[in-house]
Amino acid sequence: MEILNKNGKIIPQMITKGDDQKPWDIAHHYVDQEVKSTGSVEYVEPNLPNQIFSAEDPGSVENKAVSALETFNENEYLKNWPKPELQTDRFVWHLNDQFSEFKKANRKLLAKTPNPTIKIGHIDTGFQPGHPALPKNLNKEKSKSFIKGEEGKQAIDIASGKSLEQDGHGTATMILLAGNSVKKSDTDDNYEGFIGAAPFAEIIPMRISETVALIQTSAFVDALEYAISEGCEVISMSMAGAPSKAWANLVNKAYEAGITVVTAAGNSWFEGAKKALPKRVLYPARWERVIAATGVACDNLPYVLEARLQKKSEGGETMQGNFGPEDVMTHALAAYTPNIIWGTMNDHGKYFRLDGGGTSSATPQIAAAAAIWLTYYRDEINEILKKYPAERWRKVEMVKNALFNSAERYSYPLYKIYLGRGILKADQALAIIPSAENLTKAKEANVNLWGILDLLGLLLRLKGDDEADKVRAEMFQTEILQQMHANPNLHKFLDYEETDIWSDTDRELMRQELLKSDTVSDKLKEYLKSE
Structure with a gap:
């Protein structure tokens, strides 16, 4: 498994073979090691194969x-x-x-x-x-x-x-x-x-x-x-x-x-x-x-x-x-x-x-x-x-x-x-002549999840002043968003817009689906479990 930095570049020392850990757990392990050795850390993610279209007929x-x-x-x-x-x-x-x-x-x-x-x-x-x-x-x-x-x-x-x-x-x-x-x-x-x-x-x-x-x-x-x-x-x-x-x-x-x-x-x-x-x-x-x-x-x-x-x-x-x-x-x-x-x-x-x-x-x-x-x-x-x-x-x-x-x-x-x-x-x-007037800059591409971490109670377990936890919050959001695409039971949440209000039922469905999934990282499950 390869680990990427925030710019998508492979971190050479984090290329692992035959590791039984889940991909996102390997990324979290890297964060933990960096904190111990350097005291600072940046966002990382696993170099995953995207399998959205992997359904041969x-x-x-x-x-x-x-x-x-x-x-x-x-x-x-x-x-x-x-x-x-x-x-x-x-x-x-x-x-x-x-x-x-x-x-x-x-x-x-x-x-x-x-x-x-x-x-x-x-x-x-x-x-x-x-x-x-x-x-x-x-x-x-x-x-x-x-x-x-x-x-x-x-x-x-x-x-x-x-x-x-x-x-x-x-x-x-x-x-x-x-x-x-x-x-x-x-x-x-x-x-x-x-x-x-x-x-x-x-x-x-x-x-x-x-x-x-x-x-x-x-x-x-x-x-x-x-x-x-x-x-x-x-x-x-x-x-x-x-x-x-x-x-x-x-x-x-x-x-x-x-x-x-x-x-x-x-x-x-x-x-x-x-x-x-x-x-x-x-x-x-x-x-x-x-x-x-x-x-x-x-x-x-x-x-x-x-x-x-x-x-x-x-x-x-x-x-x-x-x-x-x-x-x-x-x-x-x-x-x-x-x-x-x-x-x-x-x-x-x-x-x-x-x-x-x-x-x-x-x-x-x-x-x-x-x-x-x-x-x-x-x-x-x-x-x-x-x-x-x-x-x-x-x-x-x-x-x-x-x-x-x-x-x-x-x-x-x-x-x-x-x-x-x-x-x-x-x-x-071609009838529309270019003009710089009335142009609005598009919103930045990101993997933010409209307050999903707060909804799931994760922010209560993450320390706002801890750099490692700030990074981990971004990592959790990316992993959850990927799960929303991979797990059919979570596809309904792809319908939600940023202004939509999530119900308590939605929150619990999301939490339970993440907890029972075999592919969700143990680190995310650890934070999702009730205190």
Whole structure:
């Protein structure tokens, strides 16, 4: 087990092997030792694998492998969700003017700026060499893997033969973000032309996971730090999970550097084993300094309405996007998914499927729209920032202002609940000129739990003037918040907003669930037990 400091860096002397202690107890032991030896201590946390998406579906793996042998056809659309009815360009329907408007927006950008350029950091599983739709400006030399054992290597994704939803996830989302021009022979004679939403962009891939099942805490931290150092202006990450303080600190650093971070709201399932996963917006998307990518189907209805779903086998048919609570949706935006193209590679020369889904597909579309707007107004934005040299966060807020205020919000009356600020419209966003006026700095990303320590009586056992206990209070909050994501019996508390009042019943449920859990640290249980 590895222990991280508050900035997500591994503490070398705290790498343990074969330790029977629980991860958070190892972190608490480090705090105790530091107090004894130096008299001072800082926040630390275990380098945990984030398992929010670790719910493989053996049945769907086999079905998808078989269907990959078929001719590319309409039957690949997910049957529980609406499919596009366009007669032309149906293959890339989401790019069209009646949907996300990327074709129109890119034409407008090229008319103003003949050679546009912008760096986008793509944090995912990497890329699979050889796919014909990989971005034209894919920077392979700058690509980097942050997976243990792959240090110093490029962000190359090697197929493992598992689910097509998992294998090549980075390739698929990268193609949606900035895919190159393809020939008809690449698409089973379905389409010819550019396939990405921002095909002009330079893409720097950062590989943080072999699949979307596990995300190591330190890998995301290192990738985001690398993106900042490489001058990326936008980040696209189609992953989500439980929070950590290290994640929060790097999200704050990116925001202060003026980087627009777009991450997936997360997915949930209607039935089956995956039904136990959280249904609310996950992290980093839950933080206000990030744009949370939610989903909307091609009929402009939310990608969350369980009433639309028939009972099918667990997999894409019963997957839907996460949403809520209400205060989180103020920085969420919807893009089109599912039944969108999904880049893939197999032994039969098939490069695309029609059944792409999840908020993974929505995320790169929103990131692309941010990149187009930033590039279109580069000169104007730079002039504004000259007046605020120490406030580069204004750049992020200008992007959010443009995307949010141009979003379509009339198709569905309850858009605030399920979609957030509305449905992405890339071209209409270009009508909003950047301005530094009326911008509010977003709340810092953190792992504070709205007084939960006081609610659980923990503050009575923690000495307010003791530095070690102040650190321990932060550690307890992070651990409890992670448990709220991991334990289905605690998911209800993810619905709570900062202003909500917790009842005595809620307090006792939380306490009992934490006490009986096998994964909660003994140190936290010690403080939770009645005196």
